[in-house]
Structures are given as structure tokens and as C-alpha cells.
Amino acid sequence: MTKKEIVGILEEIAVLLEIKGENPFKVRAYQNGARALETVEDKVADLIESDRLDKIRGVGDALAKKIVTLHETGSLEYHDSLKASVPPGLLEMLEIPGLGGKKVKAIYGKLGVTSIEELTAACEAGKVADLPGFGPKSQTRILEGIHNREVYGKRHLWWHAREVAEPILEGLRGLPEVERAEHAGSLRRSRETVGDLDFIVASDEPQPVMDWFTGQGWVGEVTAKGETKSSVRMESGLQVDLRVVPSNQFAFALHHFTGSKEHNVSMRQRALGRGYSLSEWGLTEVEEGPRDPEAVSPIREGSPCDPAEIRTEEALFDFLGMEYVPPELREDMGEIESAESDGLPELIRPGDLRGAFHNHTTASDGSSTMAEMAEAADALGWEYLGIADHSKASFQANGLDEARLEKQITTIREFNESGQANARLFAGVECDILPDGRLDLAESVLEQLDYVVVSIHSSFTQSTDVVTQRMIRAIEHPCTTMVGHLTGRILLQREGYAVDVLRVIDAAAANGVIIELNANPYRLDMDWRYWRRAVGKGVLCSINPDAHEAVHLSFVDAGVRIARKGWLTAGQVLNTWPLDRVEGYLAGRGR
């Protein structure tokens, strides 16, 4: 059983225990254990072999035994019997706002309701309102929640959410009453998808700000409007929250609502260790003093000594003895420990890119010509652009065969000599990985290219072993430069193929093959959660827009965000390198 599957089982146990009304701290122990296992770099097999499983913080004797059992046998009696004792529909009921483990348990226990459909019927019959602890308002809210879940339940791509958020932020900043305004939440953390939008504003006059916000033309419905918080729903179903606080609370509110929840939990524990209670309103000294006096490092030079003087997130981290943690890293995946020891990397920035590989033209399924793509690269101030059209197996995409590709190579060389564009064009291809792992084009042609991207576009349903072996065989091909969209996932639409990402990373490292960070907002593939491990093994990244028309080159903005989420520095990304270094690197690979 893979680590991902084991993590999934532990998380499910937590949910099941919650519904069973178990000790909430036990529930959290399973949640923490799952997260700890997910975060740790090593493979489960290695952890077991070297007897380090219960050394992981958050994994004790009991969880370690369960993880070993799951890894070796693929199942766990405890989980099976737990699952058998809880109707599957109850897990879904937890997704309804206002329903947690205790209420779901009460509904199930008292009414025998086991599905959303039965719950709807029970509400409509007025039975839920009669339960102790419930009332007519709870019943109405549950019905609304079920309705909204169907209509508005979906998440939104980061890219689309940002397009919506930017003008709102500009509007808020333009109000005379507004001192500062920022967006927060998963949008600020650059998660690949976003559930809702959060804005934090510093102002001493909240009312006009609230009035402006709820009166905007794009507001479909105002769901809450108070002195410090308003919520609206857009026509698209996207929920937008606004919080207005006095300027001396702004930094705390911004940090709190940026999250993640798990990051906040760790930050509060850290604050307590130093004798302070941290909340969205500020830092207050606790009477008992520091819980962990040994851990309290001296206040940094120049940092505020008085929490009441904290006005920025930088000062907040500083006060707690940490370097500033960029929002992208706030997932409680090791950033706090690293920030304590000044160990955070200097993250790549949008302006660091000097070009991109994996771009299509009208030769295959793109809608811009090579010249238009080069012009767009010039407009971005890039030094180079890689052309990588599809190969012949991607028939539906008008993929190039050997003869057409050889002709395109000549055209690209001539284009470079013509001086039409400042950007140097590289001749590449996005070569299909055939179902058995062979490449789609003859080696005699691949050798003439500057680089080769290899990608899977067929037979998505192969088993993990087959598709992983297929990809590794392609990586071992001497002409392969980089591997494209590693899992083939389409966010919010379909899962990727069942490839074992860890094995592919190992193969890429062993063969000196680059892994692409496909920056198409629907892909963002390889996932940010794997990049630390990959670069730790020496794998190089390339942030590629997978552009099918000239304006798509801007997708790299999303790619850089995800690269930052993956802790990447500029140096670890091929297309931040200057032209001569890239030329030397590609030439040095024997092509």
C-alpha cells in the first residue's frame, strides 16, 4: 500500500471516529498522524526498515503499528470494522455546513437517517427540528446547505479566482476610508484551487467599506453584513468574505485568515511556548508564563519587544523568533521549523524567468504561429523560447511525423538566423510516450533537436505498475530532456493516471532528466507537494506554460506560484538560467 493510500485511511479513521462521538483529541491524533506521515520525506518502506516510524512527531506506538500493518497487508481490521459500523452516507453529511460529528451522530442515532436524501426528507417532514439541540432554524439551515452544496459546492481554479479578486482588491484600496487591503485565504497561499475569496481591510470606518462591498454590481446575494464581517455570493456561486479591522489588528487578522488552519495551530503552539496566546486579534501574555522557557530564543535585533507595536506580518514572525514565512509556504509542512533556524529557501520570483519550453504552434494544435509566439516572448522580455509541438501519435492534435518535424527544425534554425525576434528559439518536440514506453519518433530525428519533452497522452487507465514502468522507460531514453505533465490530471475534472510519482522522481534523478512544472492553470502538474523531494534528489525543474496560443505564455505566473509552494529557488529552475547557460546545458546532454 502506498503512503498516499495509508494517509487516506488514517484520515478516514479520524472522520469515522468523529461520527462515532469518540474523544476529539483522539480524532485529532489520527489527523495529525496522517499529516505527519504525508509530510515526512522518506518512503514508508524505508521508515519501517530503519525503525524510524514512531520517531515521527505525531506518530506513536499505536499509529506506527497500524501503518506497518497497512503497508504490509493493505488493510487494517480496526479500519474495516469501524467502516462497517458507520453508513457511508454519514461521511457525506459532514460536508453540510453546520453539521459536525456530534450532530450527524444525533441525526443518525435518533432518526436513523443514513443519507443526504433521507436527511432532506426528514427536514421537510419537520423531524429534525424536534431533536434536542436542534430547532427550526437548524433545520432550515441544513436544507439550505444541501441545496447550496449541489449548486455552489464546487471549488474554483486559482487562476480564475485571481482574475475575480484583483479588481475587488483594487476597488477596496481605492476607497478613502481604507488604509490597507489584502486578499487572504487559499488564494494568497496560491493553492491550486480556491473555495472562496477573503479580503482583509484596515480601516477606522468600516461602515462605508461594507456598504461599497455589498453594493457592487457583481454581488448576487448578501449572506451576512455586520460591523466587522460581510459575506456575499457572486452569480457564479463563489463566496466572497470581507473583514474590516482597526489598523493595529491588521497584521494579526491577515495572518489568521491567510491560514492555513494547520499553520495557525502550529503558530499558536509556538506562541504559547514563549508565553503568549495568539489569535486573530493579537498577542496577549498568558499568566502562567512560557510553557517552554528553554525554547524561547532571544528577541531578534530590531524586532518589536512589545506585541502591541506589531503592525506587519514580518514583525509578527520576528517577535516569535522566526524569519518571515511567505504565504505560499504556510501549510504546516515544515516551514515553521525551518523559519526558526533561518532555513527557509529564497523562493523563485515571477521576474526570474527568462524563457520557457513546451509551447505549441499552428504546426500541431496551437492557434498562434511560430512568429507570433516569438513576438510574445519578446514582449515578455524573454531571452529564449522552446517550440515543442505534438508528435504523430497525438493524431487528434495534428502531431508531427519525422518528416514534418525535420522541416520544422530547419524553419526554426532559419528563423533564428533571420533576426526577426530577439528571443532565441529552441527546436524541441512534445513526444508521445507510447503505451509500452517507447517514444513516438525515430531516434535519428530526436537527435537533431535541442531538447525533447516526453508526455503521456493515451492509455490513461493502465495500472500503477504498468504506467510507472512506461514512464521510466521513456525517461531512460537517451534523447529525453524532460518529462511533461507528470500525472496528466485536469484540476476539478479528472484524476491523473495512476503513476507512482516517487519512483518517477527517482528515475528522473538517476538519468539527469528534468521534470516539468506544467503551468497550465488546469494542470499545475507535477503537484507542489512533491517538489521539495524532487530537488532534494537533484532533479531540475522547468516551468512550462504548455501554451497553445501566444497569450498562454502568461500561464507561467501560475507555475511560479506553485514552484514557490514547492519551496523552489530560482537556481533549481532551468528557465531562470541565462541563454548561454541553457545552451551549454542542452548541448552538454549530447544533442
Place this chain on the structure above:
DNA sequence: GCCGTTTTCGGCCCGACTGTTTTCAGTCG
């Protein structure tokens, strides 16, 4: 269930909001 120069018990992050209560439990972010 985890954790501990508080080590085998008794803690475990914080505060607001909501609805149901008559002082508070449950949920949420």
C-alpha cells in the same frame, strides 16, 4: 491517540457565532 528536564497522567489552539438554551454545546475558520 500523542506527548513529556511537567515522564505513566492529564493536558492537548483560539475566539466568534449560532441556535438553543436559561448558561452552553457544537461548529467554523
